[in-house]
Amino acid sequence: MTVTEDRPAAATGEIGRDRRRKEDQRLITGRTRWTDNIQLTGMLHMAMVRSPFAHAKIVSIDTSAAKAATNVVDVYTGADLGESQGVLINAWPITPDQKTPVHLPMPADRVAFAGEIVAAVVARTAAEARDAAELVDVEYEELPAALDMKEALRDEVLAHPDLGSNKSALWVFDSAEAGTGGNVDDAIAAARTDGVVVEREFRQNRLIPAFMEPRSTVVDPTGEQNVMYSATQVPHILRFALAATTGVPESKIRVVAPDVGGGFGGKLQVTPEEWLTWCIARRLGKPLKYTETRSESLMAAHHGRDQWQKLTMAADKDGTLTGFKIELTADLGAYVAVVGGGVPVLGAFMFNAIYKIPAYHFACQTVLTNKTWVDAYRGAGRPEATFGVERMMDELAHELGMDPMEVRRKNWIRHDEFPYTTVSGLEYDTGNYEAATEEAMASFGYDELRAEQQRRRESGDRVQLGIGISTFTEMCGLAPSRVLGSLDYGAGGWENASIRMLATGSVEVTTGASAHGQGHETAFSQIVADRLGVPFESVEILHGDTQVASKGLDTYGSRSLTVGGEALVKAADKVIEKAKPVAAHLLEANVDDIEFEAGTFSVRGTDQGISIADVAGAVFVAHNLPEGMEPSIDADATYDPVNFSFPHGTHLCAAEVDTETGAIKLRKYTCVDDIGNVINPLIVAGQVHGGLVQGIAQALFEDAVFDDAGTLVSASFVDYLVPTAADMISFDVHHRSTPSLTNTLGTKGVGEAGTIASTPAVVNAIVDAVRHFGVNDIVMPCTPERVWRAINGSGAGGADPTTGDAMPHFDAEGEQA
Amino acid sequence: MTRISLTVDGASVSEDVEPRMLLVQFLREKLGKTGTVVGCDTSNCGACTVHLDGHSVKSCNVLAVQAEGSEVTTIEGLARDGELHPVQQAFHECHALQCGYCTPGMIMQSVDLLNDNPKPTEEEIRVGLEGNLCRCTGYHNIVRAVQTASGQEVNAS
Numbered sequence: 001m002t003v004t005e006d007r008p009a010a011a012t013g014e015i016g017r018d019r020r021r022k023e024d025q026r027l028i029t030g031r032t033r034w035t036d037n038i039q040l041t042g043m044l045h046m047a048m049v050r051s052p053f054a055h056a057k058i059v060s061i062d063t064s065a066a067k068a069a070t071n072v073v074d075v076y077t078g079a080d081l082g083e084s085q086g087v088l089i090n091a092w093p094i095t096p097d098q099k100t101p102v103h104l105p106m107p108a109d110r111v112a113f114a115g116e117i118v119a120a121v122v123a124r125t126a127a128e129a130r131d132a133a134e135l136v137d138v139e140y141e142e143l144p145a146a147l148d149m150k151e152a153l154r155d156e157v158l159a160h161p162d163l164g165s166n167k168s169a170l171w172v173f174d175s176a177e178a179g180t181g182g183n184v185d186d187a188i189a190a191a192r193t194d195g196v197v198v199e200r201e202f203r204q205n206r207l208i209p210a211f212m213e214p215r216s217t218v219v220d221p222t223g224e225q226n227v228m229y230s231a232t233q234v235p236h237i238l239r240f241a242l243a244a245t246t247g248v249p250e251s252k253i254r255v256v257a258p259d260v261g262g263g264f265g266g267k268l269q270v271t272p273e274e275w276l277t278w279c280i281a282r283r284l285g286k287p288l289k290y291t292e293t294r295s296e297s298l299m300a301a302h303h304g305r306d307q308w309q310k311l312t313m314a315a316d317k318d319g320t321l322t323g324f325k326i327e328l329t330a331d332l333g334a335y336v337a338v339v340g341g342g343v344p345v346l347g348a349f350m351f352n353a354i355y356k357i358p359a360y361h362f363a364c365q366t367v368l369t370n371k372t373w374v375d376a377y378r379g380a381g382r383p384e385a386t387f388g389v390e391r392m393m394d395e396l397a398h399e400l401g402m403d404p405m406e407v408r409r410k411n412w413i414r415h416d417e418f419p420y421t422t423v424s425g426l427e428y429d430t431g432n433y434e435a436a437t438e439e440a441m442a443s444f445g446y447d448e449l450r451a452e453q454q455r456r457r458e459s460g461d462r463v464q465l466g467i468g469i470s471t472f473t474e475m476c477g478l479a480p481s482r483v484l485g486s487l488d489y490g491a492g493g494w495e496n497a498s499i500r501m502l503a504t505g506s507v508e509v510t511t512g513a514s515a516h517g518q519g520h521e522t523a524f525s526q527i528v529a530d531r532l533g534v535p536f537e538s539v540e541i542l543h544g545d546t547q548v549a550s551k552g553l554d555t556y557g558s559r560s561l562t563v564g565g566e567a568l569v570k571a572a573d574k575v576i577e578k579a580k581p582v583a584a585h586l587l588e589a590n591v592d593d594i595e596f597e598a599g600t601f602s603v604r605g606t607d608q609g610i611s612i613a614d615v616a617g618a619v620f621v622a623h624n625l626p627e628g629m630e631p632s633i634d635a636d637a638t639y640d641p642v643n644f645s646f647p648h649g650t651h652l653c654a655a656e657v658d659t660e661t662g663a664i665k666l667r668k669y670t671c672v673d674d675i676g677n678v679i680n681p682l683i684v685a686g687q688v689h690g691g692l693v694q695g696i697a698q699a700l701f702e703d704a705v706f707d708d709a710g711t712l713v714s715a716s717f718v719d720y721l722v723p724t725a726a727d728m729i730s731f732d733v734h735h736r737s738t739p740s741l742t743n744t745l746g747t748k749g750v751g752e753a754g755t756i757a758s759t760p761a762v763v764n765a766i767v768d769a770v771r772h773f774g775v776n777d778i779v780m781p782c783t784p785e786r787v788w789r790a791i792n793g794s795g796a797g798g799a800d801p802t803t804g805d806a807m808p809h810f811d812a813e814g815e816q817a
Numbered sequence: 818m819t820r821i822s823l824t825v826d827g828a829s830v831s832e833d834v835e836p837r838m839l840l841v842q843f844l845r846e847k848l849g850k851t852g853t854v855v856g857c858d859t860s861n862c863g864a865c866t867v868h869l870d871g872h873s874v875k876s877c878n879v880l881a882v883q884a885e886g887s888e889v890t891t892i893e894g895l896a897r898d899g900e901l902h903p904v905q906q907a908f909h910e911c912h913a914l915q916c917g918y919c920t921p922g923m924i925m926q927s928v929d930l931l932n933d934n935p936k937p938t939e940e941e942i943r944v945g946l947e948g949n950l951c952r953c954t955g956y957h958n959i960v961r962a963v964q965t966a967s968g969q970e971v972n973a974s
Contacts (some may be wrong), residue, residue: 024909027917028901028924030852030892037851127835127842212856212864212918212952261854261918262952295859517916517953682912686954690915693955717861717950725943725956754955 014526014536015745016344018682021522022541026259034105035216035231040287043218044073046277047129048290049119049136050300051111054370054710055145055159060110061119062137069132071124077281078108078118085279086245088270088335091237091490093341094366098169101160101368103335105272105279109141112159112334114711115299116242120276122288145710149331150308152369159334159368168332168366170340173348173424174361181423182359186315187323191314195322198313198395204384205780206306206331206704208298208714209377210722211516212260215301216291217274219281225254225547226282230274233263234554235514237338237491239546241270242278258515264694266374267516268556269302270338298715303704304377306331307344307384308650313392314359319400319407323359324387326351330366330374337375341366342489346381346475349424350669351391354433354473354648355411360423370710376556378694378755382474390470390760394767395776404764405437405446408471419741426475428646429741433471436672436736440650443732444670449654457772463656465667466769470761473648476749477742478557480641495559496551497567498636499575503620505613506538509571512552513564514544518751520560520685526679527565527745531572532612533599551638558647558749561679566743567639574635579615582633585626586610586618600744645740647748649673651757655765659773662788664700664766670732671757676740676748684750688733697723698755701760703781721781821885825850826894834881840874841865843881844891852893852921856950863949866922867891873929875922877949891919892923895928904928904966913973915953923949927963936967 026032063075078085088103106117119136123129146152146159152166159166175181191197218229226248232238235255243250260267273290281288292301307330314323330344341364348362379386393411397404411421415432422428441447446467453465478484481492496512511529513520527537542548556563576596583601584591593604602609615633618624622631654667671688678684701721705713714720739746759780766782767775775790818833825848832847844850844867853876856864867874868890887896895902904927907913913919923946930937930945937945943956951959964971 020909021912023917025921027914028892028905028908029896030850030921032852032917034854034918035852036854037845039849210952212862212916212950213854214856260916262916264952280934280970294859295861537969577943686912686915686958689955689957690953692954716859717857718859722950722952724950725960726947728943728956729953730939730957730960 003816009244014136014530015679017293017526017680018320018538019522019526021519021683022522022525023335023519034213034261035218035229035258038218038229038258038359040218040220043287044122044124044284045126045129045291046280046288046290047121047126047133048117048273048296049121049133049138051114051116051118051140052711053111053140053142054114054147055143057143058111058118059139063119065135065137066121066132069128069135071123071128071133073124073284075136076120078104078106081106081279086275088272088275089241089245089338090336090340091338091753092340092487093167094171094341094345098336099163099165100162100336101386105275109687111370115296115372117272117276117690120280121278122284126291147369147371147706147710149329149367149369151277152367153329153365156515159370166368168336168368170362171341173773175363175423178425180425181357184323184325184359184361187359188312188325195314195316195356196221196399198392198399200392200395200777201312202300202309202311202388202391202777203696203779204305204309204387205702207304207377207698207702208704208720209264209266209301209304210298210720211262211264211266214292214294215267215271215299216289217219217277218287218289219277220287221282221285222287225252227254228258228274228278229256229258231260233267233514233516233556234258234259235544235546236512236552236554238270238274246278258516262377263516263558265304265380266301268338268376271529274283285810286404294717295715298720299372299712299719302337302373302375303333304374305384305698306374309384311388311392313396314458315396319396319402319410321355321357321411324357328364331369331371332366333369333371333373335373337373339376339380343381344384345487347385349426349475350382350385350570351389352423354413354471356413357423371706371711378691379752380557383695383756383759386470386472387760388757390472391763394764398771398776404469406660408469412471429643430738431473431646431648432736432738433648434648436648436674437650439734439736440652440670440672443734444652444668446652462660463658464769466655466657466765466767468653468655468761468763468765468768470651470757470764472757473646474752474756476558476560476647477562477641477645480643491553492640493553493563494638495553495564495567496636496638497564497571498634499571500634501575501612501616501619503617505616506540507532507534508540508542509568510542510549511564511568512549512554513560514552514554515560516555518555518560519680523561523679523683524565524568527568528572531569532575533597534612543771558751561747562645562743562749563639563641565745565747566641567637569744570639571635574637575633576756578633578635579612581626581629582615582619583610586615588625595802613777639705641742643742645676645742645748645760647673647675647750647753649753649757651761653761653765655762655769657766657769659770659791662784662786662791664782664784664787666729668732669729672734672736673750673753674736674738675753677737677746677752678735679747681735682736685733687750688754690733691752692731692758693723693728695755695758696762698759699782700781701727701781743758819882821882823884823886824888826891836880836882838881839877840879840881840884841876850891850893850921853891853922854918856918861950862919863926864919864922866925866949868925868929873926881916892925895924896953902928904962907962907966911958911965913954913958919949921952923951923959927966930963931967936969937963939964
């Protein structure tokens with residue numbers, strides 16, 4: 001293997017090339033295989049009856065009218081299915097004493113959020129199933145609901161009365177206890193007398209992943225292996241969890257994730273809908289499909305974010321950071337989802353970001369409420385942390401009267417200080433914050449925009465300009481298995497790949513990563529083509545079917561390239577090593593004299609050679625192989641990363657705020673992301689564009705709003721504001737490449753970068769535009785109304801006018817706490 | 818049940834449908850035209866956009882019976898004789914799709930936009946696509962694809 005590792009990474013120049021995607025042809029011509037497109041002979045359809053109440057006892061369910069409806073096959077309740085329905089798992093109990101309510105796919109006695117399933121109707125057509133669902137008569141006895149997470153902490157109203165408390169778990173990291181830094185309370189106390197202390201409380205709004213393809217599941221229970229097709233990011237985890245909780249042997253379960261229309265974390269869940277389709281299809285012995293409506297998706301698929309962040313930052317008078325204390329309250333919703341409390345805990349390692357902080361304390365209290373469950377949404381823990389620290393750096397700069405970039409410069413890790421062990425205990429391998437920032441500021445026109453801001457300020461222009469900065473980093477490539485083990489995560493973080501050298505010259509590759517828009521078929525082909533020296537077109541990437549790619553841990557956490565890509569490299573290197581003795585045999589040379597380059601094995605110092613495709617052909621017929629050799633050069637590899645990777649970047653946002661109406665207009669957005677070596681710059685830019693808009697949307701538009709009865713008000717695309725083309729601008733996107741040292745491709749991961757970085761850049765810009773009105777925060781999403789209130793409230797001398805919610809009845813209590 | 822006859826992607830079809838059946842359900846469930854997809858239930862997302870007698874409609878907002886006697890073109894009928902439509906080609910060239918779920922509707926709407934306005938400005942493109950949601954691309958490359966298909970200069974990055 002040593003020989004191949006010495007080869008240059010880009011032997012045939014595929015890596016780094018802006019290849020157009022292999023995936024596109026079927027997607028632009030409508031030949032895509034979405035789960036809801038699948039039709040099987042005799043297939044039945046299912047519709048769900050969902051609770052309209054946030055918390056209620058199920059007194060009785062009358063299914064007789066529904067059962068009598070045309071073409072209805074059967075109607076099931078939780079009482080009918082009992083334990084046969086299995087149970088939904090939490091894979092990451094963050095503390096040993098975490099309170100975790102039992103999560104049945106369909107409870108029999110009590111519902112814990114509005115949207116929870118109470119009955120399932122099976123009929124011959126989807127329309128008939130939905131019609132009959134209207135006929136199911138459920139009698140509820142409403143219970144008081146725990147809705148506001150801060151109120152829920154007082155345990156006056158319990159989300160799950162049998163648990164005795166809404167407090168699920170308290171997870172703490174303290175640098176003094178861990179030996180990675182000093183005592184943060186000492187640092188804060190010292191700064192109160194000799195330095196500066198900034199204290200803020202920020203709200204992370206509740207978001208909905210809102211992937212475009214609604215979730216859909218088809219179960220085919222015929223045959224020996226029962227098949228589940230599902231719109232999921234995690235076919236392998238899904239298979240594992242089905243086996244673990246339903247008693248069906250894993251070897252008899254095949255899960256297929258066909259073409260999947262986006263996920264963003266929203267499809268890494270194991271869901272009640274999947275479990276019920278599995279259970280009921282098997283019970284009926286008939287193929288069964290369930291496809292959710294958009295409203296069901298927004299109501300019952302997991303939500304993201306939803307935290308209160310109480311932050312205390314201490315610094316010397318010259319701006320040098322001395323301590324940072326983070327106290328989070330995170331709403332889990334009604335159940336602890338598959339990652340659940342692990343999402344905010346990921347933030348524990350990221351609040352210190354790119355800065356040298358001597359003392360650090362992170363505490364996260366997770367809370368159960370009677371709302372939709374919460375889990376990973378693009379970035380998962382890292383956007384929340386990045387928002388907190390980057391907002392605080394701006395607030396600190398303001399307190400000190402310094403330029404916000406100057407405060408960052410003073411505290412960030414310099415490029416000559418890597419590798420650097422942070423106060424939260426991670427070792428950053430590489431980075432160059434200075435260079436990324438310099439490039440971003442030049443492309444943005446930072447100085448000119450600051451001058452314009454000054455002019456508008458002085459002239460009292462109705463439209464004020466603000467500039468927001470976010471110098472972020474993230475941890476990608478989830479994850480080294482031993483690190484996950486130390487955090488009590490229930491699985492590892494490796495990834496698998498296998499390479500089959502087909503007789504006719506094409507190369508069939510399987511990966512355990514499961515793409516749903518990321519372009520793995522293209523980028524992974526580039527990696528394999530380069531490594532094996534075969535044409536890009538000859539490589540076929542197969543994924544998303546546990547019978548094809550039998551081993552894997554799927555796609556989330558920007559891990560596919562840094563972990564899955566490395567598994568590909570290792571498998572390719574094994575293929576080359578296995579092929580070498582065959583080449584030597586066919587070329588009648590000593591194996592030590594065989595060299596491999598650009599797809600050809602040659603004898604050192606001669607012009608004799610044989611292509612790897614010809615070796616594959618020779619191995620297929622197996623007529624003339626070295627004595628005793630197994631007739632195969634196929635190989636697989638499982639790679640467990642040794643460390644995370646740490647992409648970083650500088651994002652700059654200029655926003656115009658109309659001070660009379662509160663309207664916000666994005667003026668310019670520049671970002672320079674250092675994501676290590678780039679496999680395909682076109683795909684990378686696309687990931688950044690899309691990520692930026694999701695982060696910007698958190699800042700400006702998106703909010704999962706519940707009314708005071710616990711009903712999701714924004715349960716359609718009329719009210720949940722996914723931005724349109726007209727709401728957005730074009731972006732000024734650049735990349736830099738300081739290769740990562742934690743994998744041989746030198747890649748870092750890019751899937752979440754844009755989302756993680758952009759939210760604080762936008763809010764910092766808005767606050768910067770109106771700070772002279774006495775504003776130091778505006779709650780997200782920064783709607784025109786909130787901006788207007790912030791401007792006018794503070795002008796009128798109000799004590800805390802800026803945290804007002806668009807719907808004051810919604811979380812008025814929360815603001816006071 | 819009502820009998821309807823219409824032309825879909827160049828082929829004459831005739832079917833009995835329930836009066837309440839939506840055009841998108843007719844296309845998907847009766848004709849197997851699964852290239853056209855459903856993304857919402859409030860006609861906000863535009864994923865189901867097709868052409869009805871040459872103009873874009875959200876096919877979740879049209880009853881199948883309303884298409885009686887009409888000519889419907891879906892994403893599956895856009896390429897002719899194995900040649901991609903210039904808008905399809907531009908979406909591929911400009912990396913204007915990721916998961917691809919919004920893509921059929923986005924392409925059909927873009928074709929209609931260019932039929933109405935062959936040389937749109939960036940602003941006109943953005944407003945013209947306002948009824949079609951995309952969660953992956955941030956619209957950046959979709960705008961470039963429409964510019965490219967219109968034969969106009971495209972700004973870098």
